[in-house]
Amino acid sequence: MRTLNVSLDSRSYPIHIGPSLLAEAALIVPFLPRPQVAVISNTTIAPLYLEKLTAPLLAAGVRVTEIILPDGEVYKNWETLNVIFDALLRERCDRATTLIALGGGVIGDLTGFAAACFQRGLPFIQVPTTLLAQVDSSVGGKTGINHPRGKNMIGAFWQPQLVLADTGTLTTLPDRELSAGLAEVIKYGLIRDGSFLTWCEANVERLMARDAEALTVAIERSCFHKAEVVADDERETASSGGRALLNLGHTFGHAIETGMGYGQWLHGEAVAAGMVVAAELSRRLGWLTAAEVDRVRTLLTRAGLPTEWPATLTVDRALELMAHDKKVIAGQQRLVLLKRLGEAVTWKDAPEADIRAAIESCRG
Amino acid sequence: MRTLNVSLDSRSYPIHIGPSLLAEAALIVPFLPRPQVAVISNTTIAPLYLEKLTAPLLAAGVRVTEIILPDGEVYKNWETLNVIFDALLRERCDRATTLIALGGGVIGDLTGFAAACFQRGLPFIQVPTTLLAQVDSSVGGKTGINHPRGKNMIGAFWQPQLVLADTGTLTTLPDRELSAGLAEVIKYGLIRDGSFLTWCEANVERLMARDAEALTVAIERSCFHKAEVVADDERETASSGGRALLNLGHTFGHAIETGMGYGQWLHGEAVAAGMVVAAELSRRLGWLTAAEVDRVRTLLTRAGLPTEWPATLTVDRALELMAHDKKVIAGQQRLVLLKRLGEAVTWKDAPEADIRAAIESCRG
Numbered sequence: 001m002r003t004l005n006v007s008l009d010s011r012s013y014p015i016h017i018g019p020s021l022l023a024e025a026a027l028i029v030p031f032l033p034r035p036q037v038a039v040i041s042n043t044t045i046a047p048l049y050l051e052k053l054t055a056p057l058l059a060a061g062v063r064v065t066e067i068i069l070p071d072g073e074v075y076k077n078w079e080t081l082n083v084i085f086d087a088l089l090r091e092r093c094d095r096a097t098t099l100i101a102l103g104g105g106v107i108g109d110l111t112g113f114a115a116a117c118f119q120r121g122l123p124f125i126q127v128p129t130t131l132l133a134q135v136d137s138s139v140g141g142k143t144g145i146n147h148p149r150g151k152n153m154i155g156a157f158w159q160p161q162l163v164l165a166d167t168g169t170l171t172t173l174p175d176r177e178l179s180a181g182l183a184e185v186i187k188y189g190l191i192r193d194g195s196f197l198t199w200c201e202a203n204v205e206r207l208m209a210r211d212a213e214a215l216t217v218a219i220e221r222s223c224f225h226k227a228e229v230v231a232d233d234e235r236e237t238a239s240s241g242g243r244a245l246l247n248l249g250h251t252f253g254h255a256i257e258t259g260m261g262y263g264q265w266l267h268g269e270a271v272a273a274g275m276v277v278a279a280e281l282s283r284r285l286g287w288l289t290a291a292e293v294d295r296v297r298t299l300l301t302r303a304g305l306p307t308e309w310p311a312t313l314t315v316d317r318a319l320e321l322m323a324h325d326k327k328v329i330a331g332q333q334r335l336v337l338l339k340r341l342g343e344a345v346t347w348k349d350a351p352e353a354d355i356r357a358a359i360e361s362c363r364g
Numbered sequence: 365m366r367t368l369n370v371s372l373d374s375r376s377y378p379i380h381i382g383p384s385l386l387a388e389a390a391l392i393v394p395f396l397p398r399p400q401v402a403v404i405s406n407t408t409i410a411p412l413y414l415e416k417l418t419a420p421l422l423a424a425g426v427r428v429t430e431i432i433l434p435d436g437e438v439y440k441n442w443e444t445l446n447v448i449f450d451a452l453l454r455e456r457c458d459r460a461t462t463l464i465a466l467g468g469g470v471i472g473d474l475t476g477f478a479a480a481c482f483q484r485g486l487p488f489i490q491v492p493t494t495l496l497a498q499v500d501s502s503v504g505g506k507t508g509i510n511h512p513r514g515k516n517m518i519g520a521f522w523q524p525q526l527v528l529a530d531t532g533t534l535t536t537l538p539d540r541e542l543s544a545g546l547a548e549v550i551k552y553g554l555i556r557d558g559s560f561l562t563w564c565e566a567n568v569e570r571l572m573a574r575d576a577e578a579l580t581v582a583i584e585r586s587c588f589h590k591a592e593v594v595a596d597d598e599r600e601t602a603s604s605g606g607r608a609l610l611n612l613g614h615t616f617g618h619a620i621e622t623g624m625g626y627g628q629w630l631h632g633e634a635v636a637a638g639m640v641v642a643a644e645l646s647r648r649l650g651w652l653t654a655a656e657v658d659r660v661r662t663l664l665t666r667a668g669l670p671t672e673w674p675a676t677l678t679v680d681r682a683l684e685l686m687a688h689d690k691k692v693i694a695g696q697q698r699l700v701l702l703k704r705l706g707e708a709v710t711w712k713d714a715p716e717a718d719i720r721a722a723i724e725s726c727r728g
Contacts (some may be wrong), residue, residue: 023553078446079441081440083517085517086512086513089514089688090509090513091688093686116517116520117481117508117520118517118518118520119517120506120508120516120519120520120521120599120600121520121521121599142484144481144484145447147453149450149453149454152451152484153453153482153483154449154481154482155481155483155484156480156481156484156485156520157484157485214655234526235484235485236484270674297696323456324456
């Protein structure tokens with residue numbers, strides 16, 4: 001087991017990474033203000049891992065409520081959140097109950113937001129079961145739900161007490177979701193760690209083959225970067241750089257996700273295509289060479305990810321969707337671009353013509 | 365104009381109290397990260413005060429979006445919150461937009477929770493127009509909505525940037541709501557300020573007659589106490605005392621509000637009847653004399669408030685509702701009781717038989 005720490009004063013918390021952590025009740029119990037938890041999972045993950053998690057907790061004398069939700073990004077909404085609230089009220093959960101998110105990013109975001117809002121705030125624990133959630137969404141405290149007009153529009157910053165990244169859960173992850181997680185892994189290399197990018201290029205086939213050792217390295221390095229960025233800029237208030245740099249490819253990616261309809265593209269897939277647009281735009285601003293853009297495209301392709309802009313999403317529609325993005329400041333688009341491979345920058349002066357051309361040139 | 369400060373490190377904020385503050389755009393503008401606000405009000409208050417607030421803002425070059433909601437506690441729910449979100453998205457509001465709550469406690473709670481959740485957090489300003497909101501709900505950062513199973517079950521701690529308590533708005537307040545506000549004013553006397561309680565007894569008729577000077581004293585003294593308590597215990601985490609003491613009468617009151625159906629009893633009315641039960645229970649524990657309980661009952665009656673438990677709400681049902689209250693810790697009822705007039709205490713050892721008897725003896 002490897003352990004990292006997210007340093008946030010009184011809200012600091014550990015991330016444990018390793019095999020079979022799910023069943024280690026001893027890692028969880030010390031964090032419970034009262035031996036009562038509500039485990040929130042979905043219909044895909046629960047049959048695989050719920051009992052592995054709950055049996056040791058029950059054996060340790062913890063009262064466990066199970067809340068099983070339907071699986072999918074389309075359920076990341078108010079109605080599903082209310083299913084959680086109803087269950088918590090029915091089971092008389094209160095501020096000393098700990099919520100445990102067992103699942104991917106959707107379960108983590110829903111559970112975290114439920115924890116932030118229920119009775120104005122409960123403790124919660126992240127047990128991410130997808131690569132994407134392990135390297136990104138379970139760390140950093142961003143929680144929330146989607147709104148018909150935009151992704152993650154409603155939410156809160158709410159830090160977990162603990163993150164348990166059990167690498168064993170990745171053995172049952174579908175290939176497409178493994179790839180989606182690799183998009184975020186590669187992102188850390190692109191934005192702040194050129195040598196990790198090189199490592200990814202050398203090891204992408206091992207990662208695709210779910211080599212346990214390679215995955216552990218990738219998760220630990222990713223969480224290290226995420227924790228460092230979040231510790232410096234918890235609430236994404238830095239006027240430049242900071243947490244915003246984690247959004248490389250995300251503004252374009254969110255436009256794809258929303259424009260194509262939630263659930264059609266996986267988040268990581270949209271981010272991958274978005275990162276190619278960001279790289280292409282960086283080339284147009286004179287920061288990357290065409291060869292470097294190709295290097296990005298090639299690595300993402302080897303990781304099983306799409307690199308082309310969806311043919312049916314027009315540039316006009318994409319720009320309209322991007323204008324609703326949370327990262328718009330004072331009406332001005334603040335994009336994350338690459339000064340070089342391994343160094344990102346937030347940039348608000350990209351000419352619209354260049355943005356349009358970058359999207360067009362990435363079209364399939 | 366009188367000014368108090370709520371001391372919460374980086375989240376500190378001023379409370380201004382006085383006549384005609386609504387129209388003082390100069391008090392608001394310095395707090396706006398961008399000259400753009402969304403004013404949230406209701407169909408009762410907007411015709412009276414909205415233009416008084418917005419005209420000077422518009423003259424100062426501030427872009428103003430108006431969001432007018434239906435009036436009433438029954439609308440303090442997710443559907444109404446979504447009306448706010450829809451309008452904010454339609455008007456392309458973002459993290460630099462400031463929300464302004466113009467109205468009573470329902471508008472303040474809805475607006476504050478919208479500010480807490482929209483894009484994971486916007487700044488907001490409270491402009492309370494009821495006595496209850498001016499002396500209680502606009503100060504302290506508690507925001508939220510009701511759930512069919514309980515009041516304020518979903519919410520957040522989210523502090524405003526500024527509170528403007530314009531005493532002029534109280535001239536149009538219905539008598540019943542004025543009285544409801546006085547319940548909370550009297551509460552501050554009961555829980556931590558015996559001399560203020562005596563002042564209330566001497567001045568209750570002036571307050572009922574809306575004597576401007578008396579109201580200003582009552583609001584300032586109330587906000588002083590609220591600010592001091594909140595500064596010591598922002599998130600209601602103190603294991604005893606602290607912010608919980610503000611809940612004198614509230615556990616019983618919430619049972620009345622929920623049990624009788626939202627909107628039948630005003631919050632302040634339910635708190636008044638709840639404070640009488642708390643006083644009666646305190647007598648049974650040997651802390652108050654029967655004469656002191658009568659003193660409480662008499663003052664509340666002079667303030668136009670109900671002091672009898674509703675005849676149709678059974679004790680069994682009340683205890684069931686109270687078990688769902690957020691102030692239940694580890695399944696144990698933590699009540700706020702009076703050690704003497706002017707000193708409250710949180711108490712978890714009140715025997716159920718005494719709780720039942722106290723409610724029964726207050727029945728109409």
